[in-house]
Amino acid sequence: MGKKEEQLLDAATLEWRKTEQGYSLWADHATQPVMHGTFIEQELRPGLALHGTTVSFRQGISGKSEINAGLKLIVMLEGEISAHFGRTHLQLGGAKASCVLLSAQTTQSFKRVVEQAGQQRQVVLTISEDWLAQSGMGDVQDWVAIEELQGPALSSRSWQASPEVLSLAAKLLQTGHASSPLHPLQQESRALNLLLAALQQISPQQPTRLDMRAQQRIQQLLELFHHSPRNDWSLATLSHAVGSNPTTLQKQFRQSTGHSIAEYMRSYRLKLARNELQQGQSVTEAALNAGYNSPANFATAFKRQFGLSPREVRL
Known part of the structure; x- marks a missing residue:
């Protein structure tokens, strides 16, 4: 100390x-x-x-x-x-x-x-x-x-x-006017x-067209994530893997997909979780696989994306 x-x-x-x-x-x-x-x-x-x-x-x-x-x-x-x-x-x-x-x-x-x-x-x-x-x-x-x-x-x-x-x-x-109704x-x-x-x-700006090298980076990132979607990817790790920096990669990814990297990964993992639930996996296991330590938070995110609760999908 x-x-x-x-x-x-x-x-x-x-x-x-x-x-x-x-x-x-x-x-x-x-x-x-x-x-x-x-x-x-x-x-x-x-x-x-x-x-x-x-x-x-x-x-x-x-x-x-x-x-x-x-x-x-x-x-x-x-x-x-x-x-x-x-x-x-x-x-x-x-x-x-x-x-x-x-x-x-x-x-x-x-x-x-x-x-x-x-x-x-x-x-x-x-x-x-x-x-x-x-x-x-x-x-x-x-x-x-x-x-x-x-x-x-x-x-x-x-x-x-x-x-x-x-x-x-x-x-x-x-x-001064706290007593006013x-x-x-x-x-x-x-x-x-x-x-x-x-x-x-801090709202996003209008997208611009990406050059070929930037498009290749985005494709490389998607392939990397799709191959290991449950890996604990950080923005810094992904940026290093595709030869970019976090700020540039985040900006280019949004321009290419309309989503942030975190949003895309969360959505993709939730889709995998829905498939697992439909195959009979428990809600707790599906939540953990999707990166949620709290089943309640998983249920909130799941219903926001699909309009149904995890238990309704599993039934």
């Missing part, structure tokens, strides 16, 4: 206190709080939740947390946070305000680190898989080309926030506009 890490306080050892001005975190026998500020926690509608913070840290802290399956849009207006998923490190914020989109197939544990004292303003929208499906956005993780962060179970995309995104996020942190509707409207503005920044 490095010297810098040793200087961080463990959030689990701190005490939360609530006052009229907001919340604060205190260490034993301290005369001043380690952190103080305001928090917003709102379920805007089932499956769509808002978390907002305007806080000040007097010292760096670290703590453990979890994210649930679905999407999480994070807008860092001010400050910096590090998130550690196993050995994978994700930096949020910094010199320029930024957006991060996280996509989790299952609940993921991570370590959250604020390395030094300073101000922090952050907006987080949590969007469930059910909300995405009901809104006709079940494939949003794929068409915005999110890249694997921790294997297929966790992916991310980071980019610099646009002025529109920053303005909407800042308005979501305002609490129209405030919940206003917050939901702002949250939806924020999600729209953020996704529009």
Whole structure:
């Protein structure tokens, strides 16, 4: 453990206190709080939740947390946070305000680190898989080309926030009209506009015709994947195998097929799983073969693609 890490306080050892001005975190026998500020926690509608913070840290802290399956849009207006998923490190914020989109197939544990004292303003929208499906956005993780962060179970995309995104996020942190009966509707409207503005920044561009070498790479990738569809392929491994780099290969694959690499692999594995179910294999075995550790997540993805549950296909 490095010297810098040793200087961080463990959030689990701190005490939360609530006052009229907001919340604060205190260490034993301290005369001043380690952190103080305001928090917003709102379920805007089932499956769509808002978390907002305007806080000040007097010292760096670290703590453990979890994210649930679905999407999480994070807008860092001010400050910096590090998130550690196993050995994978994700930096949020910094010199320029930024957006991060996280996509989790299952609940993921991570370590959250604020390395030094300073101000922090952050907006987080949590969007469930059910909300995405009901809104006709079940494939949003794929068409915005999110890249694997921790294997297929966790992916991310980071980019610099646009002025529109920053303005909407800042308005979501305002609490001056919280007592108004129209405030919940206003917050939901702002949250939806924020999600729209953020996704529009990273939506795919119109496809262009690929040259012969690029088409050969795509064909080589498809042959490689079709030969070993259950291999734990990563974007980096596939790129190396066909002599390309991850960013270029992902872009060219989408231009050629209309899908991201992850979307194509997931769809193909689900088709194989459907064949296995029709031949009598159990739902659990078919889910594992398709790369899903959770039968529930497998069932959700399966029904989204085929309109039937795995058990209905198996019968």
